[in-house]
Structure formats: structure tokens, C-alpha cells
Amino acid sequence: MRRLVAFCSGSLFGVGLLLSGMTDTSKVQGWLDFFGNWDPTLAFVMGGAMVPMFIAWRFTEGRKPIYAEKFPSRPQSNIDRDLILGSVLFGVGWGLAGLCPGPAIASLGFGGSQSALFVLAMLLGMRLTPSIRLQISSSSAT
Amino acid sequence: METDWIMGLVGGLMIGLAASLYLLGNGRIMGASGIIGGLVDKSEWSSATDRIVFLIGLILAPSIYIFIFEFEADTKATTNVIILILAGLLVGFGTRLANGCTSGHGVCGISRLSIRGIASTIFYIFAGVVTVALLRNLWGAIQ
Numbered sequence: 001m002r003r004l005v006a007f008c009s010g011s012l013f014g015v016g017l018l019l020s021g022m023t024d025t026s027k028v029q030g031w032l033d034f035f036g037n038w039d040p041t042l043a044f045v046m047g048g049a050m051v052p053m054f055i056a057w058r059f060t061e062g063r064k065p066i067y068a069e070k071f072p073s074r075p076q077s078n079i080d081r082d083l084i085l086g087s088v089l090f091g092v093g094w095g096l097a098g099l100c101p102g103p104a105i106a107s108l109g110f111g112g113s114q115s116a117l118f119v120l121a122m123l124l125g126m127r128l129t130p131s132i133r134l135q136i137s138s139s140s141a142t
Numbered sequence: 143m144e145t146d147w148i149m150g151l152v153g154g155l156m157i158g159l160a161a162s163l164y165l166l167g168n169g170r171i172m173g174a175s176g177i178i179g180g181l182v183d184k185s186e187w188s189s190a191t192d193r194i195v196f197l198i199g200l201i202l203a204p205s206i207y208i209f210i211f212e213f214e215a216d217t218k219a220t221t222n223v224i225i226l227i228l229a230g231l232l233v234g235f236g237t238r239l240a241n242g243c244t245s246g247h248g249v250c251g252i253s254r255l256s257i258r259g260i261a262s263t264i265f266y267i268f269a270g271v272v273t274v275a276l277l278r279n280l281w282g283a284i285q
Contacts, residue, residue, distance in 0.1 A: 001167075002167070002168050002192050003191060003192060003195045005163060005164065005167035005168050006164070006168060006192040006193070006195045006196040006199070007195045007196065007198065007199040008160075008163060008199065009160045009161075009163045009164040009167070009168075009172060009196060009199070010160070010195070010196035010197060010198065010199030010200040010203070011160075011199035011200070011202070011203035012156050012157075012159060012160035012163065012199075012203070013156075013157055013160035013161070013172065013174075013196075013199075013200055013245075014199060014200040014201070014202075014203040014204040015153075015156060015203050015204055015207050016153045016154065016155070016156030016157035016159075016160060017153065017157065017204065018153070018204040018207060018208070018213070018215060019149050019152055019153035019156065020149060020150045020152070020153020020154050020156075020157065021146065021149060021150055021153065022153070022157075023204070023215065023217055024215075024216065024217060024218055025217050025218050025219045025220070026218040027146075029274050032267070032270040032271050032273070032274040033271075033274050033275070033278060034271045034274075034275070035271075035275050036274075036275070036278055039146075040147065041146045041147055041149075041150040042150065043150075044147045044148075044150035044151045044154060045150040045151070045153055045154035045157070046154065046248065046249070047151070047154060048150065048151040048152070048153070048154020048155040048157070048158060049154040049155070049157040049158035049161065049249045049253075050154075050158060050249065050252060050253045051155065051158055052155060052158035052159045052161070052162045053158045053161050053162055053165075053249055053250060053253035053254075054253040055162070056161070056162035056165050056166055056253075057165075057253055057254045059166065060165065060166070064169075065165070065166060065167060065168060065169030066166060066167050067167055067168055067169070068167075068168050068169030068170070069169070070169060071165070071169050072165075072169065072170065072171055074254075074256070075256065075258055076258075077256075077257045077258065078258075079257065079258060079261045082239050082240065082241075083240050083241070083258055083261065083262055083265075084240075084261070084265055085236075085239060085240075086235075086236045086237065086238070086239030086240025086241070086262075087236065087240040087247070087261075087262040087263075087265035087266040087269070088236070088265050088266070088268075088269045089232050089235060089236030089239070089269075090232065090233055090236030090237045090240060090243060090266045090269070091236070091265060091266035091267065091268065091269025091270040091272075091273065092229075092232050092236075092269050092270070092272075092273045093228070093229040093230070093231070093232030093233035093234075093236060094229075094233060094244075094266060094269075094270045094273075095269065095270035095271070095272070095273025095274045095277065096225055096228060096229035096232070096273055096277070097219060097220060097225060097226055097229030097230070097233075098217075098218075098219065099217070099219065099229070099233070100174070100233060100237075100243050100244045100245075101174040101175040101178060101233060101234075101237055101243045101244075101245075102174035102200070102243070102244065102245050104230075104233070105174065105178065105197060105200050105201060106200050106201065106203075106204050107204070107215075107217050108201050109201055109202065109204060109205030109208075110204065110205055110208055110215050110216075110217075111217040111219065112217075114217060114219035114220070114221065114226055115217060115219065117223065117226045117227060117230070118219070118226045118227075118229060118230040118233075119230065120230065121226065121227045121228075121229070121230025121231045121234065122178075122230040122231070122233050122234035123178070123182050123234060124230070124231060124234060125230060125231040125232065125233065125234020125235035125236075125238070126175070126178065126179045126182040126183060126234040126235070126237075126238050127182050127183060127234075128234075128235065129179070129183065129234070129235050129238035129239060130183050130185070132235065132239075133239060
């Protein structure tokens, strides 16, 4: 059943990304073009996605997931260097190409070689992260 | 187009429902970078099948939808190979370092009023806005 839930969730996520315009890089970059010809669409996407999730989080209190033992515990609330540095680098990449991880994967079936190339580079970046992270922390410790 | 915001809202609701289903059903955060990243660096190999099945749905469903409803889809992505590779590397590394992306930190984090989710979203949107402003005004690489 966990797999069925995962499949339905992934499918719904994919179609949602497609319909909302998140897989259209011109809409994403248009939304980020705050000082130019601003496209507000993504604000509606974000707002729309928040509503069910806000209710879902309320629903988790005092309950257990249907097919798991417990809900994810609240992460520690500290804002550290990795969070800031990672988010900024992600934002630069997002602005450059107009793709973030979910829409990039969702567009693999119809996005041609551009989506494929972006995803390959993204996977490489993810693969290299643990070793780069080690180097950053060891160089800042000395 | 005038209907863009309606489609955005409808698609957004579907994204939120997908995340709610994943949370209430499987007790997991629906974060794209985490789901992919946990497979790529094998850091969370125990839930590998759930993740793979999620990704299969994520790849297949939009294409099937396009096929059935003859939906016009185009990423309109740049054809500049260097930008695509550089952006992919930055997105891959950045989201793993920050431990989340638009879905994990953005949708799931903000709706939980997580400080880290809110902070991350502010930083990546800010960086994205600056990047697009520089691209459009200095380089004119994107129309």
C-alpha cells in the first residue's frame, strides 16, 4: 500500500506541476522577474499548494500515518550556514534555467534534451554533495 | 493569459493534495530533492522502492495526461548547454546542502510554519530574483 500511495502522490504531483505552469520555464522566470514583466501565476500555485498541506499538518497532531509508524519529527529550528548557502545556490540555478527538482523530473517525458541534460547535471550535483560538504566543513574547521 | 492564475491555483491544489497524501499515508515529507537525493547518494536506501515508485508516477503521469488530453506542453527551456549544466549542478548541490527545495522547504515547510522552511524559501527566491534580473538586464540571455 505504501507503494500505491507513493505512486498516486507522485502522479498527482506531476500533473499538478504540469497544469500549474511549473514545468514552463518562462512562467517560472517570469515570476522571478520581479523588476521586469512580472508574472504572478506562481504565487497562486504556492498559495494553492499550501491550503491542503496546512490542513494536513493540523490533522497529524495526536495521530499516526496510515501506513507508517510516525510522522516526521519537527526539524531543529536553527538556520545554519548550509541552509543559507544551499538555498542561495539553488536559487541561482533556479533563476538560470527556470527549473527546480520536481518540475525537472516531471518534464523528462516531454522536455526533450534540455530536461534530460538539466536532470543529469542535477543528479551529478546531488551525487557530489556529500563529499563537497565534507570538504567545506573540514576547511572551515581549520 | 487570464486563465493562467486559475490553472496555477488548480495545479497548486493538486500539488498540495499530493503532498498531503504522502504525509498522511506514508508519514513522509513530499520533497522532490530529498526523494531523488536519497536515492542518488544512497543515504536513505531503506525506502528506495517507495521513492522509485513515486518518481515513476512523477515522470509518467504528466506525459500520459498530455497524450490523452492533447495538452500543449513546452518547457521553453534555454538551449544553452552551459547554462543548463551549470543550473542543474547548482540546483542539485544547493538543494541537497539546504536539505530541501520548492516542494520540501516551500510547500511542506511553510505550511508547517517551519523556521528553516521559511528561511530557505526567502533565500532561494531572493537568489532567483537577483539571478533573473542580472540575466535579463546585463546579459539579455532570456527574453
